[in-house]
Amino acid sequence: MTTATTPLRTGRVTQLRVLNSEWIKLRTLRSTFWSLFAAVVATMGLGMLFSWGFASRLSDHARPIEHAATMAVTVPLRPYVIAQLAVGVLGVMVITGEYSTGMIRATLSAVPGRLPVLWAKAVVFSVVVLVLMEIVSFVTFLGGEAILSSQHVQATLSSPQALRIVAGVGFYLTVVGLLGTALGAIIRSTAGAIAALFGILLVLPVLGEVLNLTSWGRHITPYLPSNAGGDLLTNAPEPGSLGPWTGFGVFVLYTAIAMAVAAYLLKRRDA
């Protein structure tokens, strides 16, 4: 018997249903669990390690650290730089995993409008990463500051700029992942998209340091994606930087442009 015995409501494809489908897809892959696990362990583990190292350095009263109170806010959260690798890879794989396995053809024939798939992937991924990494960020901050309290330099959430930075880690990582998803949809290969993402996040800032040596380059470096995005997470900005929310806004804008290009190509190209 091939005919359905379970009555099938002739269901239309809706954005909500595609969201549900993408949620099922995200939670039923082990790679999702492992990437997020890596992001959590890197942030918390290294955050504690950095805080402990900073505390023991502070205990050397013969060599006092300038701006110790300012640094105390950001030290526990510094590992976001490592966590962004795991979150970025997951963001890329959310889409390239479908291209590398051929799954994309099943997905796009179930949802021929195509764009709902990209939006659903972006939304599901954002919600999961944002909620998880906000929790991780607050826990890491509080844990790190507890370690620093041994040296009486600990910050609290009411310290200047602290709340913005702690909450900002979740925002920043979410946008990094979304940039990965957009690049994944544009490049359609895991290796290529990961290389592009980390080229943008890790290699461009190095080039930026070279640019800083020239007078005109100094006006460009603050606009490099990771510099702009990183403004949200610092309380000791580089001279000439864009400021926390403007900088982060520029980073979001780059990601939005990448996502728009991804949407255009997804709609237009053969699957």
Add this chain to the structure above:
Amino acid sequence: MIEAKALTKRYGDKIAVNDLSFTVKPGVVTGFLGPNGAGKSTTMRMILGLDRPTSGSVTVNGRPYAGHAAPLHEVGALLEAKAIHTGRTAYNHLLALAATTGIPRGRVDEVIDLVGLRDVARKRVGGFSLGMGQRLGIASALLGDPRTLILDEPVNGLDPEGILWIRNLLKDLAAEGRAVFVSSHLMSEMALTAEHLIVIGRGKLIADTSVTEFIERASAGRVKVRSPQAARLRDLLAGPDVTVADIAEGTLLVSGLTSDQIGMIAGDNGVTLFELAPQQASLEEAFMELTGESVEYRAPARTAERSAA
């Protein structure tokens, strides 16, 4: 029901599908036959809206595929083997697809039983054999209980038991009034499953006919004649629409005359015949005959061995 009109797909200078028009009717299994690289998969992807035709159009159940609000209920498709994420279990794969149109979990269990994957439904697809992958692909195609089925090389990788199963499944699906469109490069498989054939080579339509007609047409009017006076007979048979070939010492292959006519001519002229046999082309021969000029990739002919054979 699938209707293709002047469907054309170009990749750069290369034409994958060239001005292809055909109709796949409900209630029968229609075989889509052609050598590898003939454009079968490209055509199927265009039907499903995955590839955009360079020109021409194709509709499924009266509308372009993307125009259907609930595509899984209209068309079920098995594209190449394992268009499935290898990291997910079979059950979760089907569940994610089902969710797009709100198909309930119960139907997922149903199709899993239908294709016989119950025991491995909770295992990850990466460990599946080609045959299990095909069964899962068929389960996805049946998920929405669609009126039209499109299956690209479904017997690939199946064992004899699986091939028999799919043959019967396709016939049953057609008997329930569905349009079933199945591609293959194996003529013999199509002869056992399909009633109607659409044959393409190098992206062009070669034949759109019933299986019976297809074989008759390809083997039409060839007669093998063996005679000790072959040379004399050859001259006697010569005529405007007649071709005679020497296929071996004292053996002729005649087309353009029936065996009755040849027997008469021989009798009237006192030519002795040892053998007079109308040739029934095998399906493979019929297929080769029609697509011979349009094979995309071919090994250089091994003439010596062929003539010895």
